[in-house]
Amino acid sequence: MIDLPVVSDPRGDLTFVEGGNHVPFDIRRVYYLYNVPVDAERGGHAHRELEQVVFALSGSFRIKIDDGNSKSEYVLRDPRRGLYINKLVWREMDNFSQGAVCMVLASRPYDETDYYRDYGDFLAATSA
Numbered sequence: 001m002i003d004l005p006v007v008s009d010p011r012g013d014l015t016f017v018e019g020g021n022h023v024p025f026d027i028r029r030v031y032y033l034y035n036v037p038v039d040a041e042r043g044g045h046a047h048r049e050l051e052q053v054v055f056a057l058s059g060s061f062r063i064k065i066d067d068g069n070s071k072s073e074y075v076l077r078d079p080r081r082g083l084y085i086n087k088l089v090w091r092e093m094d095n096f097s098q099g100a101v102c103m104v105l106a107s108r109p110y111d112e113t114d115y116y117r118d119y120g121d122f123l124a125a126t127s128a
């Protein structure tokens with residue numbers, strides 16, 4: 001987990017993130033998921049090279065992580081705390097709360113050829 005700085009005053013909280021400082025890569029892309037149905041499942045893939053940090057800016061959701069050897073799961077609900085996901089990690093996301101917003105900081109531009117969308121291919125890559 002990555003904890004970001006928070007500046008709080010009577011007007012509310014401000015959190016900021018600097019690529020290469022608070023996250024271990026230069027940020028090349030930002031995207032966000034919203035209007036996610038509460039019964040939706042997202043993810044179900046891994047990346048060859050991409051590194052990311054995932055935040056719940058609002059609401060909550062679960063991420064299940066699998067590096068080919070061990071599995072773990074996290075519930076993200078604090079906009080100051082992000083989950084770093086290295087390359088070659090399978091992820092699945094569900095249990096989105098109503099109105100949840102997921103923001104992702106990514107180390108590379110979008111590239112469909114960077115995806116393992118087949119779990120068997122992913123496992124083969126992790127054991128190569």
Ligand code: T46
Binds near residue numbers: 033091
């Ligand atoms: C991840 C989770 C949290 C783009 O055109 N540009 C983009 O930057 C992205 C991320 C996706 N797309 C297209 C590709 C697909 O046609 O949007 C469509 C849905 O993408 P995907 O099925 O990959 O969405 P998720 O929510 O299952 O996964 C995404 C990221 O791909 C993934 O790396 O960790 O969000």
